Amino acid sequence: MITLKEVSKSYKKKEVLAPTTLEIEEGGAYGIVGPNGAGKSTLLKLIASLERPTKGTIYYQGKSYTSSVKNVRQSIGYIPQEIALYEELTVKEQLDFWSNISPKKIDDAFVQNMKQTLRLDEVANQRIQYLSGGWKRKLNLCVGLIHNPSICLLDEPTAGIDLAAKEDILTWLKALHQQGKTLLYISHDRHELHTLSDQFIVLLNGHVVFHDDKEVFHRTKSQLLKNQEEHQELEKILSYL
């Protein structure tokens, strides 16, 4: 379990995440939603240990991140929104490269299963620079999860790609959830949020305004909408969900 205790983040004195206390349960699938600039990526980067809190502490399995850096890094897979691949390599070379430098022993069966579900073997010998956006995003996902992490953090994993690639990614993310992994992902996609999440985290202006089961969300949505009615963008997102 990951626990955030009064975690806040400021850039040059501008607070982008207000003090937040949150529990991320093992095996949960959390959809993070909110308007642009609400602090979603910041929250994900803090949990990924790519950013340090300005105040507060994050714990993993009861130990603070700072006292268990290695365990945190090995347990977490973070997939940024941006594609970060070596364009001149082939798909196979890219995967071999990341497998070889992984500090954690590679689980061949896991990687094989991931490649198969994402159908990456079909393009194994193609150079990345010639691949479509959908293939690049699938490969980006595969690279970020190559060490078989138990916590998968994904920043808009299917944004701007074709439907077939999107379905492949959703199939793999569902499989990860079934394997008992913890998923936390940012999404603006209703279908994705509904098929994958069992919990929603809703952010507005750096504040978590909702964090609970999908069922609770639907039961209390009208009240939440009432509380946030002056924020039209959030209202639009919530009524769409």
Ligand SMILES: Nc1ncnc2c1ncn2[C@@H]1O[C@H](COP(=O)(O)OP(=O)(O)OP(=O)(O)O)[C@@H](O)[C@H]1O
């Ligand atoms: N490294 C940084 N330095 C300064 N300001 C930053 C930095 N990273 C994020 N911010 C600011 O923090 C706020 C929250 O950004 P964040 O990217 O977390 O929002 P978001 O909800 O993910 O938005 P989007 O949906 O547009 O990706 C924004 O005002 C952004 O400009």
